[in-house]
Amino acid sequence: MxxxxxxxxxxxxxxxxxxxxxxxxxxxxxxxxxxxxxxxxxxxxxxxxxxxxxxxxxxxxxxxxxxxxxxxxxxxxxxxxxxxxxxxxxxxxxxxxxxxxxxxxxxxxxxxxxxxxxxxxxxxxxxxxxxxxxxxxxxxxxxxxxxxxxxxxxxxxxxxxxxxxxxxxxxxxxxxxxxxxxxxxxxxxxxxxxxxxxxxxxxxxxxKQFRRMALIDGLTGLSNRRHFDEILAQEIRVSERNRHPLSLILLDVDFFKRLNDKLGHQVGDDCLMALGRILSEIASRPRDLAARYGGEEFVLILPNTDTAGAETVAAKLKQALREAKIPNPDSDVSQYVTVSQGICQWQALESSDDYLARADSYLYKAKHGGRDTYYSDAAIL
Incomplete structure (x- = not known):
């Protein structure tokens, strides 16, 4: 070495x-x-x-x-x-x-x-x-x-x-x-x-290298699911103690399977890596965390951020993807890659599993509400 x-x-x-x-x-x-x-x-x-x-x-x-x-x-x-x-x-x-x-x-x-x-x-x-x-x-x-x-x-x-x-x-x-x-x-x-x-x-x-390998997704360079779970539990404890808002954005690449089938897995991997770079720029504050949740699903942890602030971040992500123009020729909503997002703010006494389940339900509503959009505690936008 x-x-x-x-x-x-x-x-x-x-x-x-x-x-x-x-x-x-x-x-x-x-x-x-x-x-x-x-x-x-x-x-x-x-x-x-x-x-x-x-x-x-x-x-x-x-x-x-x-x-x-x-x-x-x-x-x-x-x-x-x-x-x-x-x-x-x-x-x-x-x-x-x-x-x-x-x-x-x-x-x-x-x-x-x-x-x-x-x-x-x-x-x-x-x-x-x-x-x-x-x-x-x-x-x-x-x-x-x-x-x-x-x-x-x-x-x-x-x-x-x-x-x-x-x-x-x-x-x-x-x-x-x-x-x-x-x-x-x-x-x-x-x-x-x-x-x-x-x-x-x-x-x-x-x-350090082994720890990085254990906590970082090899393809995108973002945190992996294990690291995400650790940080989410930690941030929930901080919010419980300080009563500061904590928001979460769970997102999924629209029609990713079609992109893989049409252009091949290498193009699919390139798409995920490009999205990873965009998410790293979006989650720019010291305690923000961007992680690959699994497959084409990603997640953002936004400490000291309420629902309105998380919606602003989601809108920035939509705009960044429009500007990136990552091709997805078989998408029903755009010729470029888009994402559906579920946004929610942590509630007192809510466990991490319940919190993630709520974010996943909002993501489900966004995907079945037309995709390329986000659903939050407030409403579909």
Missing amino acids: NIELPIFEQQLKVETQKYLFNGVQWASWLSIFLACVIIVNDVAKTAHLIVASQTILFVFPVFIVTILGLLAAKIIGEKKSNQTILITFAGILTLSWVYAVLSLLPYLDALDLETGGATLSGVESLIDILVLTFAIALFPHRGLMLTTVSLFIMIGMVVRIVELPGHLLFPLTKYLCLLVIVISAQKVLYSWFKKAILRDVEKQQLV
Whole structure:
């Protein structure tokens, strides 16, 4: 099934924003957890409250940014958020972590005396976790993800070079390997992401197509009987609730069988399609409905329309058919296609079946009253 490019691109944009919204929230909650782990770890490993208070001071911006971001997400919501806001927040969260990591560096030597040299590996582990976190949270937005992840990887490389200046090969190799892994993984994941969205769009298009096939008459393009029944029941409920008038026009092509027998079924089908186009133009208001009732019978639902208004519509249809000049050489009333119409306005407590039966009785009177005319609640015209 071919998908229109604008539809897919629009859905891709929507799904990317949804993922970023949820991904940034997840990164925020994980940031709070990591900040708490850092504080608890330092308190557990050192006996100095001064060191612990300094650590709290370093990660305090992370707490502030994440809490404010989560509150903003709760207030704004996913639907009102946009990529600019999400990218800005992700950038601020990244900078708060950069500040926390860089602030810890001057204390590495002092902390190593307390922890036996374990702090450097701890900071590197934190950076690796941040790389993984932001790679997952931001992967649909390639530019933002690579910028953030590259920054963390570079900081990790610099930390190791500063602390262990005699070992340059390992941090450089690690930096390049992590960057290649992240770039290739993002490419693969984003490809799967796009394919999943494409399948979802295809599924939605198929559902719409199947629904259209279930509700639309294949020949005329008008609503079919099933759709008509649903809309009529719905409009009756609306009229019951609001006491607004609801009118119905049931119409039948005069001498259609003769046209089929004389000119063939293809000409008959062309006649019905032409009538369908005319009815679509006649039923032009948003809630008006033109439907193929069955065979050569059609029906119009006219909400907020009384009998007089429906008669005006019927007269417009007669005039439109005269102007269309669809041939019907075996008709007894005209050389062109005409219709007989039954018009009635819905009455309180009347069921849809009774309503249709009344319209059908008026149509019967119009057909036996000379055809090419309409009969209504008022009189034959």
